[in-house]
Amino acid sequence: MKYPKLRELKEAVRALIKGPYTTNFPYKPHTPYERFRGRPYFYEKDCIGCTACAQVCPAGAIQFEDKMINGKATRKFKISLDICIFCGQCQANCLTGKGIMLSQEFDLATTGKREDLKEEVEKELIICDCCQEIIAPLDQYLWVAERLGPLVFSNASLMLFYLRLPGLAMSDIPSSKSGEEFLRQDRIKILCPRCRREASLKS
Numbered sequence: 675m676k677y678p679k680l681r682e683l684k685e686a687v688r689a690l691i692k693g694p695y696t697t698n699f700p701y702k703p704h705t706p707y708e709r710f711r712g713r714p715y716f717y718e719k720d721c722i723g724c725t726a727c728a729q730v731c732p733a734g735a736i737q738f739e740d741k742m743i744n745g746k747a748t749r750k751f752k753i754s755l756d757i758c759i760f761c762g763q764c765q766a767n768c769l770t771g772k773g774i775m776l777s778q779e780f781d782l783a784t785t786g787k788r789e790d791l792k793e794e795v796e797k798e799l800i801i802c803d804c805c806q807e808i809i810a811p812l813d814q815y816l817w818v819a820e821r822l823g824p825l826v827f828s829n830a831s832l833m834l835f836y837l838r839l840p841g842l843a844m845s846d847i848p849s850s851k852s853g854e855e856f857l858r859q860d861r862i863k864i865l866c867p868r869c870r871r872e873a874s875l876k877s
């Protein structure tokens with residue numbers, strides 16, 4: 675028979691004095707430690723729709739899909755809590771630092787459907803005035819514009835976006851793009867990088 679090591683004896687004595695390490699959950703509520711990583715929550719107001727969280731999620735628990743319905747483009751995020759491993763990478767890599775944050779919630783067991791363990795967030799997208807390709811989420815554009823300050827006026831698309839917010843720039847200039855041709859007025863539109871390049875070179 676092997677004698678217990680000193681370290682184990684110390685633990686045993688400590689447990690006798692302090693009581694067991696385990697808690698009485700689920701008979702009594704359990705309060706996790708301060709840095710415990712539990713259920714992640716999206717915070718729509720602080721999320722700019724950049725998709726960084728979805729790209730770093732090792733479990734693939736965050737999915738997103740871009741949709742265009744009646745000329746309005748949206749990006750829908752879906753987080754599947756049933757496959758989330760609570761690693762915290764989404765929070766650590768969130769561009770704003772507050773768009774997705776882990777809580778201390780750990781008791782997610784349910785007898786319901788897996789769909790009950792999904793959460794969705796939707797963000798509006800900006801599309802190119804000419805080719806209708808998606809450029810970026812509206813909130814991300816705004817986030818970038820706010821950080822650039824006066825430098826926003828060095829980028830035509832950003833400047834127009836910023837001026838359109840309070841209605842200082844027209845948003846309904848008819849597209850003059852015919853086939854592959856761009857006309858001069860196409861340059862005063864919100865354009866994707868490809869259309870901006872072509873409009874600058876060809877108009």
Ligand code: SF4
Nearest residue numbers: 731758759761762764
């Ligand atoms: S905590 Fe980890 S697994 Fe869960 S959503 Fe965030 S990155 Fe993905």
Ligand code: SF4
Nearest residue numbers: 721722725727768773
């Ligand atoms: S802002 Fe944060 S939560 Fe929102 S998509 Fe980007 S990384 Fe994800």
